Amino acid sequence: MPATDAHLTPEQRRRRTVRREALAAALVKARQAAGLTQTELAEAADMSRSAVARLEAGTASIGSDRLWDLAIALGMRPSALFAAAEADAEARDTLDGV
Structure with missing residues (x-):
């Protein structure tokens, strides 16, 4: 949590806000490229549409298991989203020293 x-x-x-917004933009772009609505992505990833909407708005974080589920539903690797x-x-x- x-x-x-x-x-x-x-x-x-x-930093948290910047990172969430960057991942949100990547998720929106990937979903649109896959030709999916938020509802379709949510169903394919076994998530609620509101959870997808919060992630795409950058107002929520995501656990690794859920990120894998989203990536699979989008037909991509989790590393591609990152x-x-x-x-x-x-x-x-924000990746100081890396």
Whole structure:
């Protein structure tokens, strides 16, 4: 479970937001490329449509098992979703020291 905002420094909150937004954009792009609606993706990944919507809005985080399910439903590898998120310059900048 992700940390609540109260336990994060302002910089940690900023990084979390940037990363969530980058992954959200990657997910939307992948879903659209696959020709799926949020409802279709949710059904294929055995998730609720509202969960997909929250992820695409960047307002929720996702566990590794769910990420695998989404990637499979999209016909791609989980690493491809992360690679697309890392292509966002601001998200890539959060990888200090890597």
